[in-house]
Structures are given as structure tokens and as C-alpha cells.
Amino acid sequence: MKHLLTLDDLGADGVREILDLTDTFVEVSERQIPRVPALRGKTVAWLFYEDSTRTRLSFETAAKRLSADTLNFSVSSSSVKKGESLRDTVETVSAMGVDAMVVRHSSAGAPHRIAGWTDASVINAGDGRHAHPTQALLDCFTLRSNLQSFEGRHIAIVGDIKHSRVARSDVRAFTMLGAEVTLVAPQTLLPPCLDGWPVKVSHDLDSVLPTVDALYLLRMQKERMTEALIPSLREYSAGYGLDLARAAQLPQHAVVLHPGPMNRGVEITGEVADLPRTVVLDQVRNGIAVRMAVLYLLLGSGVDLTTTGAQ
Amino acid sequence: MTPPFGGVFVARTEVLSADDLKRAIWRMAHEIIERNQGLDNVVLIGLQTGGVWLAVLLGEALEEIDGNHPPVGSLDVALYRDDIGLRPVMPEAVTDIPVDLDNRTVVLVDDVLFTGRTIRAALDAIADFGRPRSVQLAVMVDRGHRELPIRPDYIGKNLPTRRDEAVDVHQNGVDLGEMQK
Amino acid sequence: MIIIKNGRVIDATGDRTADVIVDDAGAIAEVGADLATPAGATELDAAGCIVAPGFVDLHAHLRQPGREDAETIETGARGAALGGFTAIVAMPNTAPCMDSAAVIREVLDLGATAMCEVVPSAAITVGRDGEALSPMAELAGLGVRIFTDDGTGVQDDRLMKRALEYSVGLAPATGGAPVTLAQHCEVTSLSAGGCMHEGEWSSKLGIPGQPAEAEELMVQRDIALSRATGARVHFQHMSTGRSVQLIRDAKAEGLPVTAEATTHHFTLTDAECASYDPVFKVHPPLRTEADVQAVKRGLADGTIDAIATDHAPHTQSDKELPFDQAPPGMLGLESALGLALTELDLDIAQILALLSWNPARIAGIDDRHGGPIEPGRRANIAVLDPDHEWTITGEAMASRSANCPYEGKTVKGKVRHTVYEGELVVIDQEAQR
Numbered sequence: 001m002k003h004l005l006t007l008d009d010l011g012a013d014g015v016r017e018i019l020d021l022t023d024t025f026v027e028v029s030e031r032q033i034p035r036v037p038a039l040r041g042k043t044v045a046w047l048f049y050e051d052s053t054r055t056r057l058s059f060e061t062a063a064k065r066l067s068a069d070t071l072n073f074s075v076s077s078s079s080v081k082k083g084e085s086l087r088d089t090v091e092t093v094s095a096m097g098v099d100a101m102v103v104r105h106s107s108a109g110a111p112h113r114i115a116g117w118t119d120a121s122v123i124n125a126g127d128g129r130h131a132h133p134t135q136a137l138l139d140c141f142t143l144r145s146n147l148q149s150f151e152g153r154h155i156a157i158v159g160d161i162k163h164s165r166v167a168r169s170d171v172r173a174f175t176m177l178g179a180e181v182t183l184v185a186p187q188t189l190l191p192p193c194l195d196g197w198p199v200k201v202s203h204d205l206d207s208v209l210p211t212v213d214a215l216y217l218l219r220m221q222k223e224r225m226t227e228a229l230i231p232s233l234r235e236y237s238a239g240y241g242l243d244l245a246r247a248a249q250l251p252q253h254a255v256v257l258h259p260g261p262m263n264r265g266v267e268i269t270g271e272v273a274d275l276p277r278t279v280v281l282d283q284v285r286n287g288i289a290v291r292m293a294v295l296y297l298l299l300g301s302g303v304d305l306t307t308t309g310a311q
Numbered sequence: 312m313t314p315p316f317g318g319v320f321v322a323r324t325e326v327l328s329a330d331d332l333k334r335a336i337w338r339m340a341h342e343i344i345e346r347n348q349g350l351d352n353v354v355l356i357g358l359q360t361g362g363v364w365l366a367v368l369l370g371e372a373l374e375e376i377d378g379n380h381p382p383v384g385s386l387d388v389a390l391y392r393d394d395i396g397l398r399p400v401m402p403e404a405v406t407d408i409p410v411d412l413d414n415r416t417v418v419l420v421d422d423v424l425f426t427g428r429t430i431r432a433a434l435d436a437i438a439d440f441g442r443p444r445s446v447q448l449a450v451m452v453d454r455g456h457r458e459l460p461i462r463p464d465y466i467g468k469n470l471p472t473r474r475d476e477a478v479d480v481h482q483n484g485v486d487l488g489e490m491q492k
Numbered sequence: 493m494i495i496i497k498n499g500r501v502i503d504a505t506g507d508r509t510a511d512v513i514v515d516d517a518g519a520i521a522e523v524g525a526d527l528a529t530p531a532g533a534t535e536l537d538a539a540g541c542i543v544a545p546g547f548v549d550l551h552a553h554l555r556q557p558g559r560e561d562a563e564t565i566e567t568g569a570r571g572a573a574l575g576g577f578t579a580i581v582a583m584p585n586t587a588p589c590m591d592s593a594a595v596i597r598e599v600l601d602l603g604a605t606a607m608c609e610v611v612p613s614a615a616i617t618v619g620r621d622g623e624a625l626s627p628m629a630e631l632a633g634l635g636v637r638i639f640t641d642d643g644t645g646v647q648d649d650r651l652m653k654r655a656l657e658y659s660v661g662l663a664p665a666t667g668g669a670p671v672t673l674a675q676h677c678e679v680t681s682l683s684a685g686g687c688m689h690e691g692e693w694s695s696k697l698g699i700p701g702q703p704a705e706a707e708e709l710m711v712q713r714d715i716a717l718s719r720a721t722g723a724r725v726h727f728q729h730m731s732t733g734r735s736v737q738l739i740r741d742a743k744a745e746g747l748p749v750t751a752e753a754t755t756h757h758f759t760l761t762d763a764e765c766a767s768y769d770p771v772f773k774v775h776p777p778l779r780t781e782a783d784v785q786a787v788k789r790g791l792a793d794g795t796i797d798a799i800a801t802d803h804a805p806h807t808q809s810d811k812e813l814p815f816d817q818a819p820p821g822m823l824g825l826e827s828a829l830g831l832a833l834t835e836l837d838l839d840i841a842q843i844l845a846l847l848s849w850n851p852a853r854i855a856g857i858d859d860r861h862g863g864p865i866e867p868g869r870r871a872n873i874a875v876l877d878p879d880h881e882w883t884i885t886g887e888a889m890a891s892r893s894a895n896c897p898y899e900g901k902t903v904k905g906k907v908r909h910t911v912y913e914g915e916l917v918v919i920d921q922e923a924q925r
Contacts, residue, residue, distance in 0.1 A: 031439065038389075085812055086812065108768070108815065168698055193692045194695065
């Protein structure tokens with residue numbers, strides 16, 4: 001595998017293998033010196049065309065724990081503002097001899113274009129509303145730690161699915177691994193067409209709560225109000241926000257996930273955010289290990305995922 | 312099974328029988344006790360994957376002889392190798408260091424000593440876990456062809472080989488043969 | 493003098509094998525069987541070929557003035573000639589916009605030496621801003637017969653109604669010839685931010701979509717306004733099944749409406765966008781397979797009058813952007829005939845009607861283009877080989893740009909020779925200047 005653009009580059013077996021490999025890197029992260037020389041001499045560049053402190057820090061920590069060198073190409077300080085084309089930027093960074101580019105872009109498909117212009121491995125760290133494969137992998141890893149398996153499990157994804165790359169990748173990942181997924185949102189926050197999506201849809205969070213093994217809350221962005229997608233955040237919270245009363249309707253074992261940053265008081269109340277079943281910080285921790293696994297697979301092992309099974 | 316990866320080992324000659332193997336382990340256990348004047352502070356670390364079961368057997372032998380069972384751990388050095396690409400990280404190859412290694416005597420255990428690169432990687436890895444007082448090396452087979460200044464302290468069997476041959480150390484003995492695609 | 497020998501002559505009047513002689517004044521001199529080659533005449537063998545009136549494209553973006561790095565009138569017209577077109581209607585979204593006599597005169601001047609007739613359209617509103625009417629009578633006086641804000645539709649209902657009303661009274665400026673308002677149907681409040689058809693694929697790919705209703709609502713409105721004003725409305729690049737049906741109904745009602753469909757809207761679907769390659773980004777967007785079939789039915793039953801190219805060159809650097817940031821548009825002039833012959837299951841005469849005499853009538857240039865191949869007519873002729881197989885490549889085209897969505901596709905049917913005003917501008921698939 002050369003690039004990680006979407007989870008389809010991995011397939012279900014590839015996702016499972018990354019999750020297995022992530023265990024190794026969780027162990028590395030727990031060491032006194034959480035650093036191994038596996039990617040010594042490799043250079044990873046960040047091409048972040050959209051702000052994202054969390055994802056960038058997570059990738060950067062992962063790369064450093066693998067001893068890779070890192071280059072930071074951030075839009076505000078670069079030639080993008082001077083009108084340099086995306087292709088010129090990519091070719092320039094390529095010419096510096098990088099082994100991988102971690103790309104965050106506000107346009108769907110930008111990493112796919114970039115992959116055509118460079119010999120480096122391209123890792124999609126979020127493109128528009130399209131995909132966020134490493135987020136989905138860390139979500140899967142976190143869920144697997146809590147639920148053991150996906151087969152027959154029911155996961156509800158709640159919130160602004162229409163504009164969410166996390167939701168698109170998570171739906172793909174969760175269903176790929178055998179879970180049932182229900183999307184819970186007002187109709188205006190669902191994708192306009194769900195043909196081909198192996199999901200159920202509900203507008204009634206309360207009826208869904210008792211049936212789930214995990215609840216995935218998405219960040220509700222305030223600007224959605226001005227686009228007339230919802231009347232107000234207050235009305236959204238009343239219908240789709242998770243408060244203590246609603247959390248009490250969840251089965252005992254069910255966990256609550258959120259990609260962060262949380263809007264306390266909108267999609268989740270402060271009290272629920274601090275419950276033990278809300279595993280947001282586990283997601284952050286696991287994110288580093290998952291990204292170590294991805295970087296190692298693309299740059300380190302030199303082994304195609306599909307062939308490791310035989311050994 | 313040890314590297315190289317890819318291919319199937321085909322045995323040609325039996326080098327050690329199951330009994331020979333047991334006797335070699337027994338002898339190496341004695342040497343470890345003798346060299347270290349007992350087992351105080353000794354930790355056995357088996358290298359994934361071929362050295363782990365040997366470390367376990369060695370630990371059992373030491374207990375039988377000395378009455379004390381030293382801590383036994385395992386170490387996967389895939390992330391420390393300088394010849395990355397030859398061996399992927401295998402999720403089942405767990406690193407488990409059961410005790411703090413500071414001021415301990417660490418005995419690394421592996422099945423076959425060949426170029427020495429695995430041991431070099433293991434020394435780097437051990438350094439990340441602590442600062443042992445000394446590190447010693449026990450291998451079941453030393454087949455020669457060293458590429459680094461590394462020498463074992465305890466040897467089950469010295470076995471001159473050709474570079475293109477392969478050695479398989481398993482529970483029922485040691486075989487010499489070839490890897491076939 | 494030129495003699496085109498042994499071709500199968502097809503025009504609006506019928507189909508026969510005949511030789512055609514073109515005189516030095518640029519007119520057709522003689523049509524008949526086994527004509528003797530006049531002394532000094534260039535002889536073209538058209539055996540196995542079809543001799544037809546030259547094609548007319550109702551919809552080409554020539555980028556001049558303003559974006560000469562993407563296309564010029566000269567290069568656009570050369571591509572047109574290679575595609576068998578002897579007239580192309582230039583869209584007004586240039587910079588500056590074609591909304592004044594000065595810019596129209598510049599385009600006419602530049603077009604005077606081109607390899608086909610360049611027919612300027614003009615903007616309906618000043619600057620295509622949708623706020624004030626352009627000087628329509630003055631522009632009609634310069635020969636403009638089609639007004640359009642193409643690239644965007646006229647959003648304001650009242651303004652569009654006024655424009656249609658005004659267009660009805662332009663006879664003094666045109667010498668009695670009617671003018672037509674051509675609409676790019678897109679309600680921008682519904683389509684804003686959309687970069688492809690809104691549906692299964694946009695949802696999956698995470699690319700913001702434009703719903704079909706954004707087009708259909710404006711088709712519906714302009715049909716109503718045509719009914720109210722009696723003005724001629726031409727619907728540009730119809731792309732949805734419901735749009736086609738709305739026009740079918742309007743025609744059945746007897747309203748003075750016409751419509752075009754582009755080659756890409758009857759050959760490509762929104763599934764192409766899965767590559768994220770902006771070469772497939774176009775407005776209106778590529779639609780679903782059902783829409784493609786509906787457009788084909790519309791072409792077959794006469795609901796849609798013309799095949800247009802919506803030839804829209806963009807430089808490589810403009811297309812080397814993420815899908816949502818790249819400008820919409822694709823090349824079309826040189827591939828139109830091959831695609832029509834390969835992808836449409838229609839009689840050759842029907843395809844020629846869609847490419848030649850129907851659009852010539854809509855553009856108001858049927859006195860010199862699209863007419864029957866008969867003595868006395870202007871010699872604007874395409875000679876095409878319907879069986880010639882070739883592979884489409886953007887780089888090989890005459891355009892300054894190469895944003896062709898059919899890269900590597902093999903089609904059947906190519907123009908062999910083109911005669912424009914009696915001049916052999918294309919011989920054996922080669923542009924002569």
C-alpha cells in the first residue's frame with residue numbers, strides 16, 4: 001500500500017491488521033522512553049491547508065515516537081497565500097525529499113490529486129466532507145477495546161452527518177467490520193442521498209439510545225444555524241444533545257465517543273462529557289498509536305498489508 | 312521460525328535431536344549460574360519470536376538447578392532493526408519486560424546467531440528500557456557470518472554453515488536446510 | 493474552385509450521391525452526378541464520406557478578450573473548423589464582458605480572419621450582473637441575435653420578464669429578424685457552493701452538490717415568462733430528465749422555445765467525479781444515468797433542437813486544483829461529431845440536423861449556414877467520414893487548453909474536410925492555417 005486516502009485502500013482485513021498492529025504501538029507509547037528508531041532517516045511533511053491543531057499534534061507525536069524527521073508546511077506561513085498552485089507546492093515539498101505527506105485540506109479529493117503529483121506516500125488527514133481515515137481507525141480501535149468485537153454491535157452516529165468527513169469514514173469502517181449503524185440527525189443534516197449507505201436513519205434519539213452499544217456524537221458547528229439547517233442550537237440540543245437523563249437510557253456497557261473538540265452544552269452536556277463511559281481521552285491516546293501504525297506500515301515495514309497475514 | 316522471511320524451510324540434516332537440545336539448555340543454564348555466581352539480579356529476555364520459548368525453557372532449567380526462577384520477558388526488535396523491510400512488525404510478537412532493568416544482569420536469548428544485527432537492535436531496545444549492569448547473550452546455534460562485533464556468552468551448538476543455508480531451531484531439535492520459495 | 497467528388501450529400505432536403513462544385517466567390521456553383529472537374533479546381537475525393545452543411549455550435553467559450561492563455565478566437569475557431577463547424581456562437585462571459593458595442597465589435601474584428609464564422613452573443617444584463625439590461629437594441633444592430641448571461645442565469649424574475657418583453661420589439665434594429673434570449677438555467681440560491689450533481693455520488697464523495705431543481709425551477713419560470721411575453725427563449729445545456737419533459741410540454745403547447753444539449757450531458761454521468769479530477773467539473777453538472785437517457789430521448793424526439801458543445805477551455809494550472817476550487821468546463825468542439833455518431837442511436841440525417849440546420853436557425857444565421865447543398869448557397873460545408881475510428885486526446889486538439897474529459901476514448905466518425913465561405917480550411921483532418 002502506497003497511500004492512505006480512504007479506508008477502501010485498506011479493506012476490512014487491512015483495517016483489522018492496522019488495529020492489531022496498533023496494540024504494538026500502544027505498548028511502545030507506554031514505555032518509559034516511548035520512542036523507537038523504526039523511521040529514523042525518514043521525513044514526513046505536514047501539508048495542512050486547514051487549521052487542525054489536534055490532528056497535527058497527534059500525527060507529529062506519532063512521527064516523533066518513530067524517530068522520523070518532520071517538516072511543517074502550514075498555509076498561513078507559506079506561498080499558498082502568494083498564489084502558488086497546489087501542484088507547485090506539492091512538487092516543491094516533494095523535491096525536498098520527503099517520504100510521506102500528511103494532508104489536511106478543506107476540499108474533498110485534494111489528497112487524491114496530490115497523490116498523482118508526488119512519489120511520496122500521501123496520508124489523508126481529512127479532506128473536506130469526504131474522509132478522515134485515521135480518525136475512523138482510532139475510533140475503531142477505541143471501540144474494539146471497549147466492545148471487543150463489531151459483529152452484531154449497534155452504533156449510532158448523531159449530529160451533522162452531512163458535513164462530516166468523520167461520519168463518512170466511520171460509517172464505512174464500522175459497517176466494514178460488521179457493526180450496524182444508525183444515523184441520527186434532523187433531515188437537513190443528513191447527506192441528500194443515502195443510496196448505497198448500509199445504514200438506518202432515525203430522527204428520534206430517545207428511541208435509539210436503549211439499543212446501542214456505542215453512541216458517536218459529532219461536533220455541531222455554530223454556523224449551521226445561519227445556513228438555515230437548524231433553527232437554533234437550543235432546539236438542536238433539545239432534540240439531539242446528550243444530557244444525563246438521556247445518558248441514563250443507554251445500556252450499562254455502552255460508551256460515548258466524540259471526535260473533539262466537544263461543544264459542551266450543545267451536543268453533549270458537561271456532566272456527560274465527564275462520565276467514565278465517555279471515552280474521548282482514550283480516543284486521543286489511541287490516535288497516536290493508530291497513526292504510528294499507519295506511518296510504520298507506509299514507510300517502515302516495506303511489507304504490503306495483504307502479505308503479512310501469511311507469515 | 313527465524314528470518315529470512317518469505318519461503319518455506321526444507322530440512323536437510325538433523326543437527327541436534329530433541330534430547331541434544333534439552334542437554335544443551337541444561338548445560339547453558341549451568342554456565343549462566345556459574346558465570347553470575349547464582350541468579351541474583353538475572354533477567355532472561357527472549358527475542359521474538361524464536362528466542363521466547365527458549366528463554367522459557369531456560370528459565371525452567373535454572374529453577375530446577377538453583378531453586379530460583381528468574382524473571383522471563385520477551386522483546387520484539389522489529390522497530391529497532393536497521394534492515395527494515397526484511398521483517399514486518401507482527402502483532403503477536405509482544406514486547407513484555409516484566410521488571411525494571413536498571414542494575415540487572417540481562418541475558419538475551421535467541422535461537423540462531425547469524426549476522427548479529429538482531430542483537431544490535433536488541434541492545435538498542437534494552438537501552439530504552441533501562442540501564443542494566445551487564446548484558447549477556449545466549450543462543451542455541453551460532454552459525455557464523457557475523458557482520459558486527461558481537462560474540463555470544465552461552466552457545467548451545469557451534470554450527471559452520473554456508474550463507475545460503477538456513478537453520479531451524481524447534482522444540483524437537485535443530486535442523487539445517489534451505490529456504491525455498 | 494473546389495470539386496468534392498462522389499460524396500453522399502445529406503441536408504435538410506434529403507440524401508443523394510452527388511459531386512459539389514464551389515466557385516471562387518465562396519458559393520456553391522453546381523451539384524450533380526458525375527460533374528466534370530473544372531480546370532484548375534482542387535479535387536477532393538469524398539467516396540465513403542458524407543457531404544453536409546457545416547455545423548453550427550450555439551455555445552462556445554472562446555475566452556477572448558481576457559483569457560487568451562486559455563483560448564483565443566483564432567485557436568477556438570481552428571478547433572471548430574477541425575470539428576466541422578463553420579459557425580460558432582461565442583459566449584459573452586469574457587473579460588471585459590460582451591455587453592457593449594465596443595467589445596462586440598472587437599470580437600467581430602478578431603473573428604473576421606478566423607477559420608469559421610464567429611457569431612457573438614451578448615449579455616442580457618450589464619456585466620452579467622443580473623441588475624440592469626444591456627443595450628440590447630444597439631447590440632442587435634451590430635448583428636447580435638442571441639442574448640445570454642451564460643455562466644449564470646438571470647436570477648431576478650422581474651428583470652428576466654422585462655428582458656423578454658424588450659426583446660420582442662427589436663425588429664427595427666435587426667431589420668425584422670427575431671432575437672432569442674438564451675438561458676443558463678440555474679437558481680443560484682439552490683446551487684450555491686455546489687460543484688457536482690447532488691445525489692448518490694455527491695453524498696458519497698463529500699463534494700457539495702447542486703440539486704436538479706436548481707435547473708428545473710428556472711426552466712419552469714422561463715417557460716411561464718415566454719408564455720406571458722410571447723418572446724423566444726432558448727434553453728442552454730439541458731441536463732435533467734425533468735427539464736427535458738418541461739420543454740417537451742412547452743413545445744406541445746406551441747410556445748416559442750428551443751433547447752440544446754451538450755455532448756457531455758448525453759455521454760457522461762456524475763459517477764465520473766469519483767476520480768476527483770476537475771476535468772469532469774462542469775456547469776450544469778454531469779447528472780445521473782437516468783438523466784443521460786432522458787436527454788437522449790429528448791434529442792431523438794425533437795424536444796431538444798440542437799447539440800451544443802459548451803466548449804470551455806481552461807488552462808492546466810486552473811484545472812490543477814482540488815475539485816471544488818477548479819473552474820467548471822470542458823473542451824467540446826473537436827469531439828462533438830464523433831461522440832454524437834458513436835453514442836446516439838439516431839439516423840445520420842437527424843444527427844446532422846442537431847449539429848447544423850437546427851442550430852443555424854436558432855442562431856439566426858440560416859441564410860448562410862445549415863442551408864441545403866444547392867447552387868447559389870454560401871459554401872459552408874463539412875465532409876465527414878462516419879466510419880473513421882480515432883482516439884480522443886486533449887493534447888492533440890487545436891485548443892490552447894487540453895481539458896478534455898474523453899482522454900483515451902475511441903469514437904467513430906471524424907470530419908475530413910471543412911469548407912468555410914469557399915475556402916478549404918481543413919483538408920484530410922489538417923487545419924490549413
